[in-house]
Amino acid sequence: MRLSSLLVPSHIVLGLRSRTLREATGELLRRVTAFHPNVPLSQILQALMARENQESTALESGIGLPHARIPSLNDFYVLLGIAAAPLEEKGIDAIPIDLVFLILASNEKHGVMLQAMAAIGFLAQESDRLQQIRQARTREAVWGFIAESGLELQKTLRARDLMRPVAATVQEDTLLGEALDLMVATKTNELPVCGSTGRVIATVSTQEILEAAFPHYLGDIHDITFLDDFEPVNQFFRSESSVRVREIQELRPIVVDPDAPILQVLFYLKDRHRHFAYVQDQSQLVGVIDRDEVIARVFRP
């Protein structure tokens, strides 16, 4: 199924005059023609804003992607609004939003919603096509450019659809203290360890740090409720400026191809009790898949 098959010209609005994404969303819902959902617009807007308030849905290249699942909705909708001037909100690449793709789905259609979102994510990579869309004078022309892109809704979600850029990497000889600083700065609990060629060779996470801090024999004892304090553990935490990542890293990172189906990635994450899978394209780290994020996007898109 093509993205252009879901987005009909009558669901495209040019020249949104709003200043914010919230206003633009409301304006788009009001101005779009041939849009007759069985749910009041106020309820739709409320659902969209509730989702937006959880976390911004903005992509890169000036695309906003407000979306919501509305259980009682009787159809699946993709709407597009093009703002006359950039909105106040910015995307993850700091470019102000001016293209508002709005997706509405019932619970049963949430799989299609994910696929449509992934397709729009691909469109965000095509800067020339986006330029054509922005410059189009009619909604038919806009639709034509989207149709020309030939973007299909993939039945299978793949790693590249749900990955995000890697915030930071470390090397094997990075000091534990530096790795900890990076984790705090990038608000993550795991960092990929890259070799000289940029390939992911290991990972270091708070789990590995704890495993290194607690001697192996404590694991064999299974329970340490009888201990209030234990000097060898304290000693480890005092040694962050002398311990190197190579001494504690986990040597079996989950590395997947960008085209790996999400099902496969989730299986690896489950099977290995890990939180992150690293997406590597021709030996180069191109993204990371966060288990919590995928679960949230699949179940609460």
Next chain:
Amino acid sequence: MDFSAYLAIAIFLITYVLIISEKVHKTAAALAGGCAMILCGVVKEEEALAAVDLEVIFLLCGMMIIVHFLAESGFFRYLAIRLAQMARGRPVPLLLLLCSGTAVLSAMVDNVTTVLLVAPVTFLITAAMGVSPIPYLIFEALASNVGGTATLIGDPPNILIASATGLTFNDFLFNLTPVAAVCLIFTLGAAVWAIRGEARVTADLRARIMEMDAPKAITDRKMLIKSTAVLGAVLAGFLMHGLLGVKPASIALSGATALLVLTRAAPSKVFKAVEWPTLFFFIGLFMVISGLVSTGVLERVAQGVLSLTGNSLLLTCMMVLWFGAIASALVDNIPLTVTLIPVIKDIIPAIAASTNTSVATVEAGLWWSLALGVCLGGNGTIVGASANVVVVEIARTNGREITFRQFLWYGLPVMLTTIVICSVYVFLRYIF
């Protein structure tokens, strides 16, 4: 000897080489040997399967399950911490108490399980005290082998001997426990010598041990009560099994079953604690040895032994004791015992007849020589007993290396001296 006897010897030797070389897992090697005996027609299928001693399998299996419940309750953690606190964090008393505790536990449950549970706590205690865990770990392994020698259920070779001979738990208690106690005293003496000059532990480090909240180590009081009660009943059952006319295997299996019922634990989870590779190792070995027995190979070996010792009970006992000890220091004592049992069975009537001694006297001398030799011989080297291997492995995973030479330095003198003690004991008690 006919062709099938040569084939049996070849299969036996290949199996042994595979076990010793560790090229394949010893369980796989033993099972392969057993299957080869059947498939090559050395032994009939029904004969090989009948040779599998279910007494041994069920006794081991039952005790593994009982110990699993006891370990889950936190009993071993509690005991080790209490022993350390009784020693007030002083190195010598700590070493003596930990080794004695390990020996006593090993007499009641399997050696490997004992060291598996005691060694990690030893690491914890020695780390808190700031002393090296190595001598403690090595002597715990040695003490567990000595303690295991003392009873029918302490070490697998004793279980094998009991099953093959019908000797009771009390027979083991009366014949082996006294000499094992003497050997333990010597081992403890060696342990004290090993840590002579050990740095004094300062008061603040000793305080850390005393501040450990030992009762909290018991994580499941109900399970502790149930498992100690059942273990107590099982041990009482072992003491009386001769009178009751019930074999130890049935007692252990009944205890394990009682715990499964009392705790309502999922059997699928509990059975994961059973060391199936060990049980199948036994099964494979029984099948291999059945090939040697059915082809008359071991009978010829027995005749060879008799011609070497000139049918003398003393020489044969010493040969069994020392050969068993030296061989056990080099190879696994389980296959060794499985191999020697039929040889000794063949020797007994010949010696009794030629020396005009009662069969009971000859039996006593030879079976206890075998038990003492193969159990205590394991102390000689790092590979001599499973408990040694386990301790070394635990040390390695915790970043401490116990080298072959380091173990030999402590283990060999202990092994040689205890075997000398046993030689005197066997001579005085069964020959003199």
